[in-house]
Amino acid sequence: MSIDFGKALSARETNIPGLILLDLPVHGDSRGWFKENWQREKMTASAVDLPDFGPVQNNISFNDAVGTTRGIHAEPWDKYVSVATGRIFGAWVDLREGDSFGAVFTAELDPSTAIFVPRGVGNSYQTLEADTAYTYLVNDHWSPDATYTFLNLADETAAIEWPIPLAQVEISAKDKDHPRLADVVPMPPKKILVTGANGQLGRALREEFGEHPWIEYTTRSELDLTSPDLDTARRWRDYGAIVNAAAYTKVDAAETPEGRTEAWAANVTAVAALARIATANGLTLVHVSSDYVFDGTKSEAYGTDDALSPLGVYGQTKAAGDAIVRTVPRHFVLRTSWVIGDGNNFVRTMASLAGRGIDPRVVDDQVGRLTFTSDIARAIRVVLDEDVPVGVYNVTGQGEPASWFDIARRVFELSGHDPARVTGVSTDEYFAGATAPVAPRPRNSVLDPTGTIAVGIPLGDADARLRDYLDHA
Template sequence: MGELTVKRTAIPGLLVLDLPLHGDARGWFKENWQREKMTALGLPDFGPVQNNVSFNPQVGVARGIHAEPWDKLVSVATGRVFGAWVDLRAGDSFGRVVTVELGPDTAVFVPRGVANCYQTLEPDTAYSYLVNDHWSPEAKASYTFVNLADPQLGIDWPIPLEQAEVSEADRNHPMLADVVPMAPRRTVIVGANGQLGRALRLLYPDAIALARPGFDLSRPDDLTRIRWADVETIINASAFTAVDAAETPEGRRTAWATNVEAVARLARIATEHRITLVQMSSDYVFDGTADLHTEDEPFSPLGVYGQTKAAGDAIVSTVPRHYIVRTSWVIGDGKNFVATMAMLADKGVRPTVVDDQYGRLTFTDDLARAIRHLVGTDAAYGVYNVTGDGPVQSWADIAADVYGLKGHDRAEVTPVSAQEYGRGKDLAPRPVHSALALDKIKATGFRPAAVDESLRTYVADLPIGS
């Protein structure tokens, strides 16, 4: 009977499964696809949506070599085949070949872009394959092929191809030297022109960058322009972040449309197409009564902005492959607190700055680096706090640091309470404590940059008076 095993091969991601056959005088039974057991042994949870069967009445039928834009689990229901797989993905393993003889007790998981073919060794062979995307003419246009007889592949066919049953199309596929490798699945950056979006584009130069005015996440039809089957990761760096405006009737509607309804659309797309969704979260999902916020702290938002971000987080948490990256006090390429303080210093202005709200700055290059680390290392899905590292400070402390870095006296910054600062202004409630615990992200091997070093570099690179 044997045991269910999953073994790696020389082609990355190509896995061979030994399937137990349960037999008696009546015949045999097998679990051809058993999600819980197989994924526990390392098979990707690839989400099959279609099952195809190819019946071959005679010995020597050869089919392939085809690479499709989806994953598949191939097996034999009856008979035996000689199977061969060729990696046609761009990369170091392009052109690598693996061969395996398959009977009912063997299956092979074939990742997207690895070409598949077989030759029947027994009559009346039924070859089955589960795939995780529906066939369509559009999908077929993405197929990649290589010639069965290419000597560079070195496939030792049990039955010479001149004696085999081969279609005319398969005989005329290109040689490996002429094959265009299948491109990897893409990364999509939503909100690509924002502070974080610009930092992400530097790390993902080949990403699909979506931004206003050409793309608006709140317009459902804009999402239909992307072929999501070719996307591996969505990074949502788009949000309505006008905290004070969110408290107005119009701002409230816009905040919910952008931070909740649009996020729900992305979540549905990510779930349907098995895409990893990265969602940016905020310290505003908390009321700020705790000195330090951990990832598992319950939501307790004070205002509309925090309420919409908390609702978006709850939706994204239902996506099977998700990272919720919670951050605070973001500083990047654009209008922000540090840039404003530096401009005021250059102009000789003596600002009044709140000194009883506490947290840490997060620089977008460090935040983008953390996102790439989580996705690139296949870290466990879930919520991660990401900010700069170092002591917790008030806004007034940071403003004084900026003035010092600009060559001014730190005393030019006048501290004031949030209550006094907000007197006579229509300001949304803000958490007193915004500092986020960093233990979880550090446990993945990522080390956030020190805030003081990042601040020094950032201020030095700012144009004078801007």
């Protein structure tokens, strides 16, 4: 067996997205040779940039005869394949949904090479030397409930040039009977779970992502996030991301004993469960947060690095949820403010009052920006689909900050009514004489979106969105 000694650790892209061929340093002398077969720190560093795929199992395949050929199998997990001794010919075919479906890559592997095979890419190996053994790390345990995809070794479309003709090699009867490419059911993308599907943001996410078998929209009645059985409620390894659009948002009711319990359950206990599942299964967790994590005393816009300082119970639970989500390796905390979408909200209330001839009193000492759920949903799609660094982002409408009083007058104006009908009052005046508990509100809810714009997350202009919203209300 000839081994290429002394190569530097490096990675080579292939024509199949995510399929990465690696050169491994092998050190040899009269006693034999040694190599670092898998070295997480080096291989996930920027020079190689292999995905940190979190292997959980190591398998070894030994083939004593030249020509032993394994079928083209695409599994629902990532795989890192290398040779321990001998030499193999490898053939990989992209069997995932998408533009690269059917793309083929082939290469010979010896102990100085390895390959990273992403989920859904079919892989097959033909033994070129006697007593060959190759090893592969996988990031999931085998399951009979998992989804697999197969391709016939002799498929004419793939047209793989096997070094040893298939008529002369050892192949299992099962592998001979796999379908041709035209009959292959592509491997679907990993699933996305959207919680809070019936809320304002949940409905916007349904509009943004559409209806697909790989997107699951769920409500509290369908999936209890506080259930002790949540860890086994799904085969979580089949999911790639969780978008947490569920939350307890009744800020005043949260100040009551019953509301406090519900707020902590929904905004903290449930979030902790999702964070645990995301961490254990390597999922991306997208969590929507709030301006209420700040006390509103800052004279400038709040950045993503400002210390949390919530005033009331609702804000405290959202701040606790933020801290928990940030422990997940792949997390996005999207902080937003003054959310407007499909449902009961401030803008619809003001438009209704204007049309019914009612002149409202509206607080004028709370300042922020409206954020429309369509923009939040679009931001979520970008962080899931694009190469956005994990972290915290402010997702809020752009434009000049305004008070609730200013926005109410603007709604009256855009609705064709006299904005002078709206009277401004302080927060203290507005809630004076209230008989039910009232949550403290941050006076400054302005969030700085500079970092969000810098990474390419799109944000809409608040006033333009308000015009369009009222036109279609």
